[in-house]
Structures are given as C-alpha cells and as structure tokens.
Amino acid sequence: xxxxxxxxxxxxxxxxxxxxxxxxxxxxxxxxxxxxxxxxxxxxxxxxxxxxxxxxxxxxxxxxxxxxxxxxxxxxxxxxxxxxxxxxxxxxxxxxxxxxxxxxxxxxxxxxxxxxxxxxxxxxxxxxxxxxxxxxxxxxxxxxxxxxxxxxxxxxxxxxxxxxxxxxxxxxxxxxxxxxxxxxxxxxxxxxxxxxxxxxxxxxxxxxxxxxxxxxxxxxxxxxxxxxxxxxxxxxxxxxxxxxxxxxx
Ligand SMILES: O=C(O)CCC(=O)C(=O)O
Ligand SMILES: [Fe+2]
Numbered sequence: 001x002x003x004x005x006x007x008x009x010x011x012x013x014x015x016x017x018x019x020x021x022x023x024x025x026x027x028x029x030x031x032x033x034x035x036x037x038x039x040x041x042x043x044x045x046x047x048x049x050x051x052x053x054x055x056x057x058x059x060x061x062x063x064x065x066x067x068x069x070x071x072x073x074x075x076x077x078x079x080x081x082x083x084x085x086x087x088x089x090x091x092x093x094x095x096x097x098x099x100x101x102x103x104x105x106x107x108x109x110x111x112x113x114x115x116x117x118x119x120x121x122x123x124x125x126x127x128x129x130x131x132x133x134x135x136x137x138x139x140x141x142x143x144x145x146x147x148x149x150x151x152x153x154x155x156x157x158x159x160x161x162x163x164x165x166x167x168x169x170x171x172x173x174x175x176x177x178x179x180x181x182x183x184x185x186x187x188x189x190x191x192x193x194x195x196x197x198x199x200x201x202x203x204x205x206x207x208x209x210x211x212x213x214x215x216x217x218x219x220x221x222x223x224x225x226x227x228x229x230x231x232x233x234x235x236x237x238x239x240x241x242x243x244x245x246x247x248x249x
Pocket of ligand 2: 153154155228242
C-alpha cells in the first residue's frame with residue numbers, strides 16, 4: 001500500500017520502521033502515557049527525513065484534501081491529508097507504532113469499563129474501519145506561519161477511533177520557528193482542567209490520548225477528556241506530520 005518516499009524526495013527509510021520503533025523503551029512510554037496522557041519518542045525521524053517530509057507540503061499530488069483552518073474556526077494555519085498509498089516512511093511508522101500502542105489502549109478501555117478491544121495489528125484495525133465505512137486516510141501534514149495556531153481539538157472521524165495518536169515535529173524550535181508549543185489539556189470530572197506543554201525538538205514524536213483516558217483516583221479509575229492544540233507561532237515556519245490510526249468516514 002505504500003510508495004517509497006525516495007521516488008519524490010531524497011529520504012529512503014534507512015532504518016526500517018519496525019526496528020526504529022522497537023528501539024524505544026516502551027515500558028517507560030506506556031508509564032508516561034498512563035501517568036500524563038502523552039509520551040515523547042525522541043528523534044523518531046532524522047533531520048533529513050523531516051526536511052523531505054516537510055518538502056512534500058507544496059506537492060499537491062500527495063494529498064486528498066487541503067484545509068485552511070480559519071475557514072472552519074479550527075485556528076489559523078493549514079494542513080493537507082495524504083491519500084493512499086501513504087509515503088513509505090509514514091505508512092511504515094504507522095504500522096510499526098500501532099502494536100506498541102494497542103496494548104496500552106486496551107488497558108485503558110479495561111480500566112474505563114469500555115468493552116471495545118483493538119486488534120494487535122494495524123491492518124486488522126483498518127479492516128474494521130473500512131467495514132464501518134471509514135475508508136479515507138487521516139495522516140496529515142500541517143504548516144504554520146507567524147500568527148498561526150491550532151485550537152484545542154480531538155481528531156475523531158467516525159464511530160471507530162483508536163484512542164492514541166502521534167504527531168512528529170518536522171521543524172527545529174528556536175532555529176526554524178519560535179512559539180508554536182504542542183499543548184494538551186485534560187478535563188477532569190468536577191475538577192479544574194490540567195494543561196501539559198510538550199517540549200519537542202526536530203524529529204521528536206509525541207504519542208498522546210485522542211479523547212479519553214483513565215486516571216487512577218482514590219476510589220478507582222475515573223475518565224478524563226483530552227484535547228490537543230498548538231500555541232501561536234511567533235516567528236518562522238513550523239511543520240508537523242500527524243499519524244492518526246483510524247481512517248475517516
Ligand atoms: O501541529 C501540531 O503539533 C499538532 C497537529 C495535530 O493537531 C495533529 O497531529 O493531530
Ligand atoms: Fe490534531
């Protein structure tokens with residue numbers, strides 16, 4: 001399903017996605033996701049790969065749609081959804097990341113008393129999406145210029161939603177842009193909301209909860225509601241690539 005990125009950008013997948021993803025300490029990542037709703041995977045992409053992926057933004061043939069955020073009240077900035085087949089590097093990372101996250105997601109559902117369980121491999125989950133009428137790919141490339149921001153939101157595209165997603169920062173903070181921090185908020189029942197700002201460098205990925213996750217309280221687990229967004233870019237240009245595991249209706 002994936003085309004090699006090297007046919008249109010100078011970035012072959014030198015280290016296979018599964019090896020790259022498998023090299024992280026997933027026990028620590030799971031503990032961070034459990035404790036805070038997010039975990040950083042440092043340097044998932046090399047600077048060259050980041051540049052190659054950002055460079056796709058202006059090449060319309062890779063995308064199925066283009067969203068100007070201000071037109072929808074989503075913030076200010078723009079993004080494009082890739083079409084299938086995905087660039088090899090993104091398809092590869094999505095497939096490789098999924099099995100590490102599905103166990104965490106199933107643990108969350110168990111603790112939240114939700115019956116739904118996610119299959120161990122991404123192909124099986126995509127099959128479920130397709131059977132539910134969700135067939136359009138959701139990986140996206142975002143671009144922000146000074147003054148742009150991404151309002152707090154949840155990336156839900158139909159009934160089926162995998163509860164963890166990944167965003168990779170393609171630009172280098174301080175050099176390519178300033179401002180533009182990745183932000184997560186967590187709304188807790190009958191309590192004030194908690195915010196988390198995630199410091200990222202170029203190539204770092206953040207895995208985070210899409211909508212709900214369980215939190216351990218004194219009387220068992222309670223459910224919190226998360227949103228994510230990006231603070232205002234103060235200068236320069238910021239690109240990110242988002243990997244969402246469910247397809248869209
Ligand atoms: O630009 C970002 O860091 C966030 C992008 C986003 O909302 C997403 O990947 O779903
Ligand atoms: Fe998002």
